[in-house]
Amino acid sequence: xxxxxxxxxxxxxxxxxxxxxxxxxxxxxxxxxxxxxxxxxxxxxxxxxxxxxxxxxxxxxxxxxxxx
Numbered sequence: 806x807x808x809x810x811x812x813x814x815x816x817x818x819x820x821x822x823x824x825x826x827x828x829x830x831x832x833x834x835x836x837x838x839x840x841x842x843x844x845x846x847x848x849x850x851x852x853x854x855x856x857x858x859x860x861x862x863x864x865x866x867x868x869x870x871x872x873x
Contacts, residue, residue, distance in 0.1 A: 822853045 826849040833839040 818853065818857055821856075822849060825849045825853055
């Protein structure tokens with residue numbers, strides 16, 4: 806499996822965060838609970854951050870299993 810560079814990974818996660826932020830803005834606007842871009846951005850950053858950590862821990866475990 807080819808490993809990606811850190812810049813590629815960072816750019817991909819930044820794009821995921823931006824897309825998720827826009828999605829959350831639209832969803833909260835439709836639900837009439839929109840509080841502003843800052844709250845939306847922080848909330849989406851926490852969701853995407855947790856998603857990133859879960860995938861990182863999972864892949865780290867797989868790499869350790871392959872090394873054994």
